Amino acid sequence: MSNLPIQDWLLSDEPTSRRQAKLSRLFKGWVAFQTNVLAMIGLGILLLLIFVAVFAPLLAPHDPFVQNLGNRLQPIGSDQHIFGTDSLGRDILSRLIFGARITLYIVVLVAIIAPVVGLLVGTVSGYIGGVVDMILMRITDVFLAFPRLVLALAFVAVLGAGIENAVIAISLTAWPPYARIARAETLTIRSSDYICAIRLQGAGPLRIITKHIWPLCISSLIIRVTLDMAGIILVAAGLGFLGLGAQPPSPEWGAMISEGRRFILDSWWVATIPGLAIFAVSLAFNLLGDGLRDVLDPKSGRS
Amino acid sequence: MLCIDNLWVKFPTSQGLFEAVRGISFSLSHERLGIVGESGSGKSLTGRAILRLIRHPAIVKANYITFHEQNVLDLKEKEMRKIRGRRISMVMQDPKFSLNPVMTIGSQIIEAYRQHNQASYKVAFRNALEMLEAVLIHDPERVMRCYPHEVSGGMGQRIMIAMMLIPNPEVLIADEPTSALDVSVQRQVMKILDNLVTERGMGLILISHDLNLVSEFCDRILIMYAGRIVEVCDAAKLRQASHPYTQGLLNSLPRLSERVPRLTVLQRDINWTEAASVRG
Amino acid sequence: MEGQQLAFLKILSKAITTFISIAITMLGLLLVTFVIGRVMPIDPVLAIVGERASQATYDAVYNELGLDKPILVQFSYYIWDVLHGDFGDSLLNARPVSEDIARVFPATLELATLGILLGVILGTPLGVISAVRQGSWIDQVARFIALVGYSMPIFWLGLMGLLIFYGILGWVGGPGRLDIFFEDIIPVRTGMILVDSIIAQNGVVFRNALSHIILPASLLGYYSMAYITRMTRSFMLEQLSSEYILTARIKGLSERQVIWGHAFKNIRVQLITVIALSYASLLEGSVLTEIIFSWPGIGSYVTTALLSADMNAVLGGTVVIGLIFVCLNILSDLLYGIFDPRSK
Numbered sequence: 041m042s043n044l045p046i047q048d049w050l051l052s053d054e055p056t057s058r059r060q061a062k063l064s065r066l067f068k069g070w071v072a073f074q075t076n077v078l079a080m081i082g083l084g085i086l087l088l089l090i091f092v093a094v095f096a097p098l099l100a101p102h103d104p105f106v107q108n109l110g111n112r113l114q115p116i117g118s119d120q121h122i123f124g125t126d127s128l129g130r131d132i133l134s135r136l137i138f139g140a141r142i143t144l145y146i147v148v149l150v151a152i153i154a155p156v157v158g159l160l161v162g163t164v165s166g167y168i169g170g171v172v173d174m175i176l177m178r179i180t181d182v183f184l185a186f187p188r189l190v191l192a193l194a195f196v197a198v199l200g201a202g203i204e205n206a207v208i209a210i211s212l213t214a215w216p217p218y219a220r221i222a223r224a225e226t227l228t229i230r231s232s233d234y235i236c237a238i239r240l241q242g243a244g245p246l247r248i249i250t251k252h253i254w255p256l257c258i259s260s261l262i263i264r265v266t267l268d269m270a271g272i273i274l275v276a277a278g279l280g281f282l283g284l285g286a287q288p289p290s291p292e293w294g295a296m297i298s299e300g301r302r303f304i305l306d307s308w309w310v311a312t313i314p315g316l317a318i319f320a321v322s323l324a325f326n327l328l329g330d331g332l333r334d335v336l337d338p339k340s341g342r343s
Numbered sequence: 344m345l346c347i348d349n350l351w352v353k354f355p356t357s358q359g360l361f362e363a364v365r366g367i368s369f370s371l372s373h374e375r376l377g378i379v380g381e382s383g384s385g386k387s388l389t390g391r392a393i394l395r396l397i398r399h400p401a402i403v404k405a406n407y408i409t410f411h412e413q414n415v416l417d418l419k420e421k422e423m424r425k426i427r428g429r430r431i432s433m434v435m436q437d438p439k440f441s442l443n444p445v446m447t448i449g450s451q452i453i454e455a456y457r458q459h460n461q462a463s464y465k466v467a468f469r470n471a472l473e474m475l476e477a478v479l480i481h482d483p484e485r486v487m488r489c490y491p492h493e494v495s496g497g498m499g500q501r502i503m504i505a506m507m508l509i510p511n512p513e514v515l516i517a518d519e520p521t522s523a524l525d526v527s528v529q530r531q532v533m534k535i536l537d538n539l540v541t542e543r544g545m546g547l548i549l550i551s552h553d554l555n556l557v558s559e560f561c562d563r564i565l566i567m568y569a570g571r572i573v574e575v576c577d578a579a580k581l582r583q584a585s586h587p588y589t590q591g592l593l594n595s596l597p598r599l600s601e602r603v604p605r606l607t608v609l610q611r612d613i614n615w616t617e618a619a620s621v622r623g
Numbered sequence: 624m625e626g627q628q629l630a631f632l633k634i635l636s637k638a639i640t641t642f643i644s645i646a647i648t649m650l651g652l653l654l655v656t657f658v659i660g661r662v663m664p665i666d667p668v669l670a671i672v673g674e675r676a677s678q679a680t681y682d683a684v685y686n687e688l689g690l691d692k693p694i695l696v697q698f699s700y701y702i703w704d705v706l707h708g709d710f711g712d713s714l715l716n717a718r719p720v721s722e723d724i725a726r727v728f729p730a731t732l733e734l735a736t737l738g739i740l741l742g743v744i745l746g747t748p749l750g751v752i753s754a755v756r757q758g759s760w761i762d763q764v765a766r767f768i769a770l771v772g773y774s775m776p777i778f779w780l781g782l783m784g785l786l787i788f789y790g791i792l793g794w795v796g797g798p799g800r801l802d803i804f805f806e807d808i809i810p811v812r813t814g815m816i817l818v819d820s821i822i823a824q825n826g827v828v829f830r831n832a833l834s835h836i837i838l839p840a841s842l843l844g845y846y847s848m849a850y851i852t853r854m855t856r857s858f859m860l861e862q863l864s865s866e867y868i869l870t871a872r873i874k875g876l877s878e879r880q881v882i883w884g885h886a887f888k889n890i891r892v893q894l895i896t897v898i899a900l901s902y903a904s905l906l907e908g909s910v911l912t913e914i915i916f917s918w919p920g921i922g923s924y925v926t927t928a929l930l931s932a933d934m935n936a937v938l939g940g941t942v943v944i945g946l947i948f949v950c951l952n953i954l955s956d957l958l959y960g961i962f963d964p965r966s967k
Contacts (some may be wrong), residue, residue, distance in 0.1 A: 187904065
């Protein structure tokens with residue numbers, strides 16, 4: 041098997057520039073990742089989710105909001121409606137496709153907000169130490185002391201039901217573990233010799249935190265975020281199911297299950313199909329997270 | 344008593360089979376046999392292979408490993424368990440890791456005794472006390488109640504020796520028994536071990552990287568290099584060893600008797616790896 | 624002896640710091656619920672007096688609730704009340720929230736306890752076996768179970784269970800704790816129907832209650848089993864590769880003695896922590912499970928209260944669940960100290 045020049049360049053043992061070293065590491069990680077079949081399946085499902093979400097209007101056979109009471113609760117596999125219709129005669133497949141947008145929206149927003157808050161709290165706490173550290177860590181502990189869903193419920197109660205508020209509530213409950221991780225990393229990095237060297241060169245705390253500590257915290261945070269995404273999807277779906285997330289008629293998957301619940305014994309598919317969609321996406325994140333952990337963090341091993 | 348013929352130990356790795364022990368043969372009678380070699384030379388694996396303690400996925404092969412004319416490779420696992428501890432036993436490197444941290448020392452020694460002797464708890468307890476006294480522990484009653492983390496390294500290793508000798512085995516394999524200990528107690532522990540072994544007329548296989556130690560406490564020495572035995576010699580005649588590797592090892596040790604301006608660095612020869620294994 | 628005195632002082636100071644840190648955590652917990660209560664867009668006075676009350680009545684209730692006082696004083700009132708088990712009155716049925724919680728809590732306790740029992744009984748051996756036979760089919764099955772458990776929405780799995788085992792197969796009782804004609808037959812002692820029916824020696828009610836609880840309990844049990852199996856497996860793998868295991872084998876012990884007598888003894892402490900955490904997370908899982916199975920526990924209580932904007936009930940329920948969470952954490956810490964000789 042002959043390698044392309046670009047592969048040789050990427051696999052070189054003696055990189056000639058920082059960029060080559062960086063790209064080479066990424067490429068080697070990717071090669072290792074590719075051999076993990078389950079992780080690739082996870083990645084595939086997520087790419088499909090993104091594709092479906094982006095091209096939803098083109099892919100959906102029907103308008104997800106148009107009701108047709110004469111056509112309600114059509115069974116699975118009927119003409120024009122592969123996955124049947126719900127209690128208001130809306131096409132389930134189309135709702136599923138548009139629901140992918142909502143799922144992606146929630147996941148992306150939480151994945152941006154929570155780790156950033158956690159990173160800020162954790163690094164500041166770990167770097168400054170002392171009283172600040174104590175106070176911040178106490179606050180973190182308090183948030184960890186609540187079960188996630190219950191706290192999210194309480195927050196939604198304050199903020200009011202709705203998809204943006206659900207995102208905020210989930211983020212508020214999701215940041216503490218990231219703060220813990222970031223703090224632990226900061227504590228080890230802070231006392232290392234090269235940070236001393238940088239400090240001797242005259243770098244201030246802001247520069248040290250943003251340029252030298254954050255980049256090193258990122259990889260462990262990414263793994264954790266990916267593994268947490270599954271849980272976040274489940275909490276979001278749970279809020280939707282309880283009627284506290286996305287409001288009708290929005291085709292949020294959890295809310296769709298809640299709708300179908302009333303007809304579960306007669307028209308089982310109405311609740312079953314969106315549940316399978318949630319399961320597939322959250323499984324995908326779990327598989328991807330496991331795979332990423334193996335590549336990025338070999339020392340933790342398979343658990 | 345113990346004969347090993349053409350022993351191989353291989354590990355599957357991503358780059359194919361790695362051969363850690365490559366066809367060694369030796370025998371042991373009622374004597375003290377030293378196996379010397381650097382780390383990675385396969386000496387520890389040899390000890391474990393005799394007890395059939397090398398687990399999947401590693402592969403152990405030999406023409407035979409006989410113990411009293413019986414090939415242990417043919418034994419069923421259940422029969423093998425009657426040999427382990429009872430007839431061939433083994434002391435490992437670091438008592439910090441080789442004693443169970445959540446069981447008292449007493450219960451671990453008593454377990455070793457009762458595994459092979461039909462005895463009441465009381466009898467076993469008394470035997471354990473005697474055994475601890477035999478390894479020069481002065482307040483055995485207190486030590487029996489201790490947990491491993493509550494005793495020092497030197498005492499831990501004496502406890503380990505007591506535990507492994509209490510079923511009264513015929514062969515003891517000591518795998519680097521003193522290298523994890525403070526220099527000050529190494530000799531003391533080795534003396535205790537040596538006395539017990541000679542008193543009971545047991546066979547000893549002492550695995551070590553320490554030439555001085557082995558030449559002091561053994562009758563015969565096998566020198567291992569890269570999974571093979573490169574030389575066999577009497578401990579007393581170690582200085583006259585002929586193989587360049589042994590010579591190199593000897594020369595890289597500091598000596599009090601001679602003034603050496605600079606210790607020699609061991610020069611390796613690729614041919615040593617390929618040369619046939621010497622029978623020991 | 625001086626050494627003993629020193630050891631005693633050490634334990635004492637450790638106990639005091641632990642106590643302080645618990646107290647601070649609890650205080651913080653109350654602060655969170657207090658703040659949530661204050662920023663609620665619902666006017667608590669209006670909720671009590673109603674729309675048409677006069678300004679005078681409004682002011683009287685306003686003062687009675689202590690809303691005219693500085694915020695810190697209000698917070699201290701709040702703590703005082705909570706310490707006395709007073710979470711205020713439910714805005715919905717005007718009864719004290721604490722009474723409501725005491726009434727619904729046994730249902731949750733019964734469900735969660737049965738769930739954790741199933742999880743521990745199945746999860747622990749499965750975890751141990753899959754560690755011992757790493758890579759075997761049973762290990763793959765365990766891994767699959769865990770993966771599915773982590774990825775499936777619990778309320779959906781509950782619905783599917785209801786559909787299959789109740790709707791199609793008819794093997795189990797449906798939603799609720801009892802069939803309607805069995806209700807109020809046996810006297811309430813503990814509030815847990817299984818226990819109460821045993822006390823009343825009523826086999827029929829017991830069987831009926833069991834047929835109702837078995838599905839939701841299995842559901843919760845499945846989730847805790849997934850977690851316990853995974854953790855047990857990784858703990859055992861760590862122990863099995865350690866050197867004292869080799870020592871045990873050298874002694875001539877059988878595999879069973881090595882695994883259960885030596886390795887398992889070393890993971891007991893970690894396992895207790897995992898079980899405590901898992902028990903606490905069942906409280907969370909029970910919120911959605913209770914809704915699906917119309918189970919009148921604290922989870923459905925809080926959710927119903929939430930949907931009808933009954934703030935006192937929501938906060939009361941949240942505080943109780945939070946406190947149980949903290950207590951279980953403390954309990955597992957304490958057990959750690961008792962069972963691990965190294966921590967003394």
